[in-house]
Amino acid sequence: MLKHYDISGTDFSVAGEASSNFKVVLKKLGISPDIVRRVSIAMYEAEINTVVHGGGGECDAEVLDGCVKIVFKDDGPGIENVELAMQEGYSTASDTVRELGFGAGMGLPNIKKYTDDMKIETQVGVGTKITLIVNL
Amino acid sequence: MKLSYIKTLLDADILTGEENAVFEKTEIHTACGCDLMSDVLAFVKDQSLLLTGLINPQVIRTAEMMDIVAICFVRGKVPPQEVIELAKDRGIALITTKLPLYLACGELYKEGLGGKKSAETL
Numbered sequence: 001m002l003k004h005y006d007i008s009g010t011d012f013s014v015a016g017e018a019s020s021n022f023k024v025v026l027k028k029l030g031i032s033p034d035i036v037r038r039v040s041i042a043m044y045e046a047e048i049n050t051v052v053h054g055g056g057g058e059c060d061a062e063v064l065d066g067c068v069k070i071v072f073k074d075d076g077p078g079i080e081n082v083e084l085a086m087q088e089g090y091s092t093a094s095d096t097v098r099e100l101g102f103g104a105g106m107g108l109p110n111i112k113k114y115t116d117d118m119k120i121e122t123q124v125g126v127g128t129k130i131t132l133i134v135n136l
Numbered sequence: 137m138k139l140s141y142i143k144t145l146l147d148a149d150i151l152t153g154e155e156n157a158v159f160e161k162t163e164i165h166t167a168c169g170c171d172l173m174s175d176v177l178a179f180v181k182d183q184s185l186l187l188t189g190l191i192n193p194q195v196i197r198t199a200e201m202m203d204i205v206a207i208c209f210v211r212g213k214v215p216p217q218e219v220i221e222l223a224k225d226r227g228i229a230l231i232t233t234k235l236p237l238y239l240a241c242g243e244l245y246k247e248g249l250g251g252k253k254s255a256e257t258l
Binding site for chain 1: 171172173174175177178188190192193194195197198200201202203218226
């Protein structure tokens with residue numbers, strides 16, 4: 001079961017719709033509430049990142065045997081220093097994003113916390129791909 | 137603590153329509169006062185209330201992801217209608233109080249509604 005979402009990079013008000021939609025899908029499949037919540041939080045943080053840092057992109061979310069796998073891809077500026085981006089409190093978000101309650105430097109640390117595996121592939125000037133795995 | 141009692145304690149108005157029955161039966165176990173959505177997302181709680189001064193759609197989205205059942209806007213803030221509609225659609229109760237965040241949290245804490253002290257998660 002694969003769901004594909006296009007993520008707008010211009011309309012911040014719809015950021016989170018993919019995560020919202022996929023949460024409904026997971027609930028309907030009867031997946032346990034704890035797992036659904038972990039997937040939803042991690043996916044939402046990654047979706048916000050794709051909007052505010054990646055300038056939009058796309059997402060593939062699927063339920064496989066034994067795990068939920070979510071991939072976000074963008075053609076944005078890429079992450080210069082992944083190690084630094086993983087530190088709690090480090091953020092390059094704009095003031096506009098901060099005014100909306102994000103940019104506290106918790107996005108990637110939160111994703112890592114709620115997933116069983118997280119992989120970041122990024123190249124400056126080319127884009128970023130992040131893969132999230134939550135075991136069932 | 138019943139959501140209806142929280143509404144009374146904070147002298148709050150209901151934004152998501154007349155839902156007295158819902159307010160009577162909704163039990164709140166923990167609360168969190170925060171304007172940083174990423175901080176809210178860092179701490180999972182059950183049957184909780186979010187108190188915040190932010191009124192954009194991402195507040196509702198954050199609550200939705202966290203299974204937060206009610207949001208109280210502080211300092212008399214009222215979100216735009218589309219934000220209220222989004223909350224209604226997601227079954228999240230909205231109230232607004234004139235109290236500032238610190239005092240609103242204090243009133244609830246004084247009456248026995250606790251928070252979560254550690255970063256313990258799922």
